[in-house]
Amino acid sequence: xxxxxxxxxxxxxxxxxxxxxxxxxxxxxxxxxxxxxxxxxxxxxxxxxxxxxxxxxxxxxxxxxxxxxxxxxxxxxxxxxxxxxxxxxxxxxxxxxxxxxxxxxxxxxxxxxxxxxxxxxxxxxxxxxxxxxxxxxxxxxxxxxxxxxxxxxxxxxxxxxxxxxxxxxxxxxxxxxxxxxxxxxxxxxxxxxxxxxxxxxxxxxxxxxxxxxxxxxxxxxxxxxxxxxxxxxxxxxxxxxxxxxxxxxxxxxxxxxxxxxxxxxxxxxxxxxxxxxxxxxxxxxxxxxxxxxxxxxxxxxxxxxxxxxxxxxxxxxxxxxxxxxxxxxxxxxxxxxxxxxxxxxxxxxxxxxxxxxxxxxxxxxxxxxxxxxxxxxxxxxxxxxxxxxxxxxxxxxxxxxxxxxxxxxxxxxxxxxxxxxxxxxxxxxxxxxxxxxxxxxxxxxxxxxxxxxxxxxxxxxxxxxxxxxxxxxxxxx
Amino acid sequence: xxxxxxxxxxxxxxxxxxxxxxxxxxxxxxxxxxxxxxxxxxxxxxxxxxxxxxxxxxxxxxxxxxxxxxxxxxxxxxxxxxxxxxxxxxxxxxxxxxxxxxxxxxxxxxxxxxxxxxxxxxxxxxxxxxxxxxxxxxxxxxxxxxxxxxxxxxxxxxxxxxxxxxxxxxxxxxxxxxxxxxxxxxxxxxxxxxxxxxxxxxxxxxxxxxxxxxxxxxxxxxxxxxxxxxxxxxxxxxxxxxxxxxxxxxxxxxxxxxxxxxxxxxxxxxxxxxxxxxxxxxxxxxxxxxxxxxxxxxx
Numbered sequence: 001x002x003x004x005x006x007x008x009x010x011x012x013x014x015x016x017x018x019x020x021x022x023x024x025x026x027x028x029x030x031x032x033x034x035x036x037x038x039x040x041x042x043x044x045x046x047x048x049x050x051x052x053x054x055x056x057x058x059x060x061x062x063x064x065x066x067x068x069x070x071x072x073x074x075x076x077x078x079x080x081x082x083x084x085x086x087x088x089x090x091x092x093x094x095x096x097x098x099x100x101x102x103x104x105x106x107x108x109x110x111x112x113x114x115x116x117x118x119x120x121x122x123x124x125x126x127x128x129x130x131x132x133x134x135x136x137x138x139x140x141x142x143x144x145x146x147x148x149x150x151x152x153x154x155x156x157x158x159x160x161x162x163x164x165x166x167x168x169x170x171x172x173x174x175x176x177x178x179x180x181x182x183x184x185x186x187x188x189x190x191x192x193x194x195x196x197x198x199x200x201x202x203x204x205x206x207x208x209x210x211x212x213x214x215x216x217x218x219x220x221x222x223x224x225x226x227x228x229x230x231x232x233x234x235x236x237x238x239x240x241x242x243x244x245x246x247x248x249x250x251x252x253x254x255x256x257x258x259x260x261x262x263x264x265x266x267x268x269x270x271x272x273x274x275x276x277x278x279x280x281x282x283x284x285x286x287x288x289x290x291x292x293x294x295x296x297x298x299x300x301x302x303x304x305x306x307x308x309x310x311x312x313x314x315x316x317x318x319x320x321x322x323x324x325x326x327x328x329x330x331x332x333x334x335x336x337x338x339x340x341x342x343x344x345x346x347x348x349x350x351x352x353x354x355x356x357x358x359x360x361x362x363x364x365x366x367x368x369x370x371x372x373x374x375x376x377x378x379x380x381x382x383x384x385x386x387x388x389x390x391x392x393x394x395x396x397x398x399x400x401x402x403x404x405x406x407x408x409x410x411x412x413x414x415x416x417x418x419x420x421x422x423x424x425x426x427x428x429x430x431x432x433x434x435x436x437x438x439x440x441x442x443x444x445x446x447x448x449x450x451x452x453x454x455x456x457x458x459x460x461x462x463x464x465x466x467x468x469x470x471x472x473x474x475x476x477x
Numbered sequence: 478x479x480x481x482x483x484x485x486x487x488x489x490x491x492x493x494x495x496x497x498x499x500x501x502x503x504x505x506x507x508x509x510x511x512x513x514x515x516x517x518x519x520x521x522x523x524x525x526x527x528x529x530x531x532x533x534x535x536x537x538x539x540x541x542x543x544x545x546x547x548x549x550x551x552x553x554x555x556x557x558x559x560x561x562x563x564x565x566x567x568x569x570x571x572x573x574x575x576x577x578x579x580x581x582x583x584x585x586x587x588x589x590x591x592x593x594x595x596x597x598x599x600x601x602x603x604x605x606x607x608x609x610x611x612x613x614x615x616x617x618x619x620x621x622x623x624x625x626x627x628x629x630x631x632x633x634x635x636x637x638x639x640x641x642x643x644x645x646x647x648x649x650x651x652x653x654x655x656x657x658x659x660x661x662x663x664x665x666x667x668x669x670x671x672x673x674x675x676x677x678x679x680x681x682x683x684x685x686x687x688x689x690x691x692x693x694x695x696x697x698x699x700x701x702x703x704x705x706x707x708x709x710x711x712x713x714x715x716x717x718x719x720x721x722x723x724x725x726x727x728x729x730x731x732x733x734x735x736x737x738x739x740x741x742x743x744x745x746x747x748x749x750x751x752x753x754x755x756x757x758x759x760x761x762x763x764x765x766x767x768x769x770x771x772x773x774x775x776x
Contacts, residue, residue, distance in 0.1 A: 125618065141610065143749075236733070243730035248723025255733065412732070431762050439762040448617035452625050452759045457710070458733045463759050466615055466625065477740070477751060 005318065008325040010112045015103045017189065020051040023059055023212065024195035026066035027205030033058040038214075040188055043109030044322050044331035044366040052188045055211035060180070060220040063209040067151040067178040068226055070206030075148045075176035079135035086131030086174060088201040093124045096197070100190060104162055105322045107189040109331030109367070110285050112323050122447055123166040126465075129449035130170035133470060137175060140467055146474040148176035149252055150228030155218040155242075156191075157234045158184035158333050159288040159389075165191055167464045168231050169208060170449075175473040177229065180209045182221055186334045188212035219245070227251060229473060233290070236387075236413075236458050254462025254472040256290065256454055258387040259415030262408035263293030263444065264430065266401070267302045269420035273442065275309045278393070281418055281444040283317065283371050286332055287391040290459070291416035293444055295384060297404050300397045307375065307395065314358040314371045321363075329360075332367040332390065341369050341390030348374050348383035353394070379410055387413070401426060405433045414456030418444045437463070493523050493669075495530060495693065496676025498537030499686015505529045510694070512670060515580025523669045526694035528702040531661065534690035535706055538632045538659040541687030546629045546657040550605035557601035557655060560682040564594045567678060571643060571671060578642040578668035592745060593644045599747070600651035607656060607753050615761070620768035627757040629657035630735055631710030634703040636696055638715045638744070642668035645744045646675065649715050652752035654688055661690045661709070663700060663716065669693035697721050704728040711735035711756050715742070 020037070022029035036054040041047060055063070074082070093100065100123075101115040108115075137146050152172045156164035161183055172179050183191035191210045198208050211217055215238070222230050222242050232242050233256040246253050263281050265274045281293030298306050322330035332338040349355050353374040362368040369391055374383050377394040384394045398404040408417055417436040419427050427441045437455045440446060447453065452468035454460060462472050493512075494501040508525035524530075545553070564571070568590055576586035612626040633653045638645030642665045653660045664672030676691045692699055696716055704712055704725040712734050714722045722739050729736050737755045 240730045240733060243733060244727045247726035247730065248719065257733070427764065431760075437758060437760060439760065441762065441764045443621070443763055443765050446617075446619065446621060446623075446763050448615065448619065448621075448623070451615040451617055451623055451763075452761050454759065456630070456758050456760075460733060461735055467613075468611075468625065468759055477749070 005326045009321065010102055010105075010323045010325060012102050012106065012323060014099045015106065017050050017103070017106075021188070021192045021212070022053045023055050023063070024192065024208075024210040025059065025063045026209065027199070029195070032056060033062070038185060040107060040186065042106050043186075043333050044363070046365050049106060050189060052192070052212045055182070055213040055217045057220040059211060060217065060224055063180045063211055064151055064153070064221075064224050064226050066206035067180050067209055070204055071150055071178045074178055074204060074207050077176070079137060082174060082176065083131045083134035085201055085203055086127050086134060086170065089197055089203070090124050090127035090131060092197045092200050093120070093127060097121075097124065100162060100193060102323070103193060104190050105330070107187050108158065108161060109322055109333055111327040111330040112325055113327065114285060119160060119163050122449070123162050126163075126166040126170045126449040130174040133171075134174040137470070137474070140470050142471060142474050142476040146175070146476065149473060149475055150177060151226060152177045152179050152229040152231060152473065153221040153224060153227040154179060154181040154231045155221065155234065156181065156183055158187040159285060159290075161187040162190040162194065164233050165194055167233075171464070171469045172473050173207065175470055177473050178207050180211060180221060180227070182211050182213055182218045185212070185214045222246065230254075231472060232256070236460075239460055252472065254464070255460035256462070256464060257458065257460035259290045259292065259413045259455065259459050260295060260385065260387055260411045261291055261293045261416040261418070261436070262295045262297050262434075263418035264297045264404045264408060264420065265299065265302070265306060266421035266423070266426065267299040268422045270422065271302070271306060271309055274306065274420040275313050277418060277420060277442070277444040278310060279313055279317070282393045283329060283391050284445050286330060286369070288333060288337070288389050289445070291438060291445070293416065293418050294388060294393060295408075296393055296395045297398055297407055298395060299404075300399050303397050307373075310373070311356065314373070317358060317360070317371055319360045319362070319368065319370065329371060329391065332369050335367055337389065338367040338369060341388055341392065344383065344386060344388045345372060345392055348381065351381050351383075353377045353381050353383055379407060385411065401430060405430060409433075409435050412458040415459035416440070491521070493521050493673045493693070495524050495526060496673070496679065496689070496691040497530070497534050498540070498690065499680060501676065501680070504694070505533070512668070514577040520577055521670060523673065523693045526692040526699050528698075530692055531699050531702045532706070534661040534692060535632060535703070535708055537687035537690050538661050539708055541685055542631060542659045544685055545654070545659055545688045548657075550608065553655065553657065554601050554604035556683045557604060557651070558598065560678060560684060561594055561597045561601060563678045563682045564597060567674070568594070570674065574671045574674060575643045578671055579640075589644050593647045596644065596647050597651050600655045603652070603753060604655050607750065607757070610750065611754055611757065612759070620766045621763050622766050623761065623763045625759050625761045627656070627754070628760050630756050630758050631658060632708060633658045633660050633756050634700070634706075634709050634712040635660050635662045636700055636712070636714055636716035637662055637664050637672060638742075639665050639667065639696070641744045643671040645715070646672050648742075648744050648748060649713055649752065650689060652748075653713070653756055656753050656757055658711070658756050659688050661692065661703060663696050663703070664691060664693045665716065666694070666696045700725055701728065704734070705731060707732050709734060711737070713737040713755070714739045
């Protein structure tokens with residue numbers, strides 16, 4: 001007899017979501033100049049959570065002006081004072097971690113297990129880490145007196161709304177820059193709650209400005225002539241557009257873009273651990289992760305055994321209410337994203353790859369997609385080439401390490417890769433040859449603020465995290 | 478005998494050629510252009526490279542990348558130092574060429590050449606040090622061994638500075654290959670001869686063919702296909718004016734090339750590490766340490 005899970009919902013009473021939010025400019029919540037608003041919904045229920053002001057070009061200009069004005073004083077503060085603000089923010093995030101985790105789960109659709117145990121601890125850790133750099137910049141290896149760049153325009157995605165905010169804002173403030181940040185249109189709420197954290201921390205007005213909006217808001221921000229630094233995380237297509245926009249200007253640019261990560265399993269890998277790593281690699285956050293291990297490369301001799309274990313494991317994943325603490329797979333972030341995943345999966349089937357989806361019941365409302373495998377995939381298949389950004393794993397096989405490396409590198413992307421083998425020399429040899437910015441061996445999807453993250457090739461340029469992450473916000477010439 | 482000594486000896490001209498894939502081809506287009514000294518006196522006919530020459534150079538650079546980036550840093554340093562030895566041996570030749578190209582006196586040109594050789598030696602010494610300066614272990618909050626190390630970004634297109642035909646050239650080429658990249662170099666449009674002669678030095682210096690490929694011609698014409706090329710990973714715009722630089726940067730966005738924008742540089746000053754790091758990627762590798770966790774699990 002199998003034990004059933006009792007429902008274990010996290011209470012949402014800890015979060016007080018207001019019916020409407022303004023833009024956060026110069027320390028105040030204000031309406032958009034043209035009065036535009038948009039609704040943000042909970043992807044798991046399609047419930048409208050709040051109505052949010054939508055920033056236009058005029059608001060971008062106002063926010064950049066506020067940031068420019070604040071820059072003078074903020075950059076002149078002793079690093080030790082800036083550090084204290086960042087430490088305050090880090091502490092307040094820890095204090096409000098449960099509230100923010102629930103909020104993030106409501107707005108994004110990802111399981112509470114992930115927001116509570118992965119996103120929020122990392123968010124706080126990023127602020128702690130960069131707080132400590134603020135008064136030590138002369139020791140960071142960028143010269144004796146590294147200077148901030150000025151106003152940073154930052155555009156972040158919806159897959160890790162608060163974590164991406166932390167990755168962008170913490171190093172920007174530590175180095176003395178001021179910030180105008182645009183959260184994604186489907187997940188604006190945690191950034192607006194962050195504005196309140198800035199208020200609680202007593203951060204000077206204008207140092208951080210938050211402008212919810214769509215792609216056009218981001219485009220205005222990136223193109224604004226008084227922005228000195230542009231940081232973007234999102235799709236490769238938009239990244240290329242941004243690179244064209246800033247061409248010929250003095251704006252410093254960093255891009256964290258898409259990926260099609262290879263997860264390579266050799267015949268001597270511990271199968272059970274590898275299966276857990278594969279699941280974590282592609283089904284964490286419903287696969288809506290730029291560094292997801294979306295291409296499984298498995299050595300031919302163990303393919304059948306591994307796939308059998310993998311299917312068995314996928315059948316035990318629990319899909320449903322993201323606020324339930326036992327939920328493994330939450331909702332897809334938006335109807336738009338769900339339709340993109342669906343159409344790419346249909347294309348995979350049409351091209352002749354063999355589809356297998358975990359047998360799980362999908363809730364009647366909200367946006368859901370069952371964990372899915374594609375087998376008999378070749379390198380030419382769309383599902384092996386395009387980033388799906390959903391819970392869809394393409395399985396390819398190989399015979400020799402050289403073949404594994406060649407297939408792993410056969411992509412315009414170069415963000416992440418995984419290696420599973422018990423042989424140390426093979427790990428090092430393969431890691432050396434893989435053209436990717438992050439290599440996880442015998443593990444996957446590990447992040448840490450001390451650890452540089454970023455891609456090769458069309459996965460973008462620049463690194464976030466660690467000492468390397470400071471460079472993006474400093475004049476290092 | 479006496480007749481001959483009274484006659485002035487007719488010198489032997491050199492046919493300047495490109496240096497691509499370790500060979501010295503003429504431009505496939507068959508075109509040349511006149512190179513003159515600073516006073517307008519004819520010096521030579523240099524190859525006027527075409528788009529096809531640029532594409533051939535990319536193929537050569539890509540082919541050489543695996544071997545060069547896979548060589549040990551020590552080995553790369555040895556080879557770069559060997560280049561400096563060869564340069565030293567041709568000091569007089571380069572002095573003459575730089576004097577002609579830049580309208581300098583013999584002694585000023587000699588100073589430039591000395592500085593150039595010293596610059597090359599400086600970069601030769603970086604090959605096995607840069608990883609220690611910009612890489613390192615990351616103290617992550619978990620039982621993992623986690624290391625960040627720099628790797629070359631790949632094939633780099635380099636538009637050499639227009640004014641500084643030799644010191645500037647070496648200042649932009651050496652850092653690219655010191656870090657394990659391979660290069661396609663577009664020589665100064667007006668003064669390409671020192672660059673083309675550098676090819677002869679590289680060919681006799683143990684540097685594998687294709688690691689550096691030298692093209693002469695119209696910078697804008699050669700740079701356009703390089704900036705748009707899907708198999709070029711980065712571009713140094715040192716030799717582009719602002720208008721061209723913007724066009725090339727837009728083209729470079731198509732495959733997200735790493736772009737080093739043109740900037741005012743005093744090539745006589747000791748450089749920083751910017752030109753080294755501009756063409757490096759950071760790779761971070763994680764592995765569990767098997768540390769005993771709270772659960773008491775063992776390794």
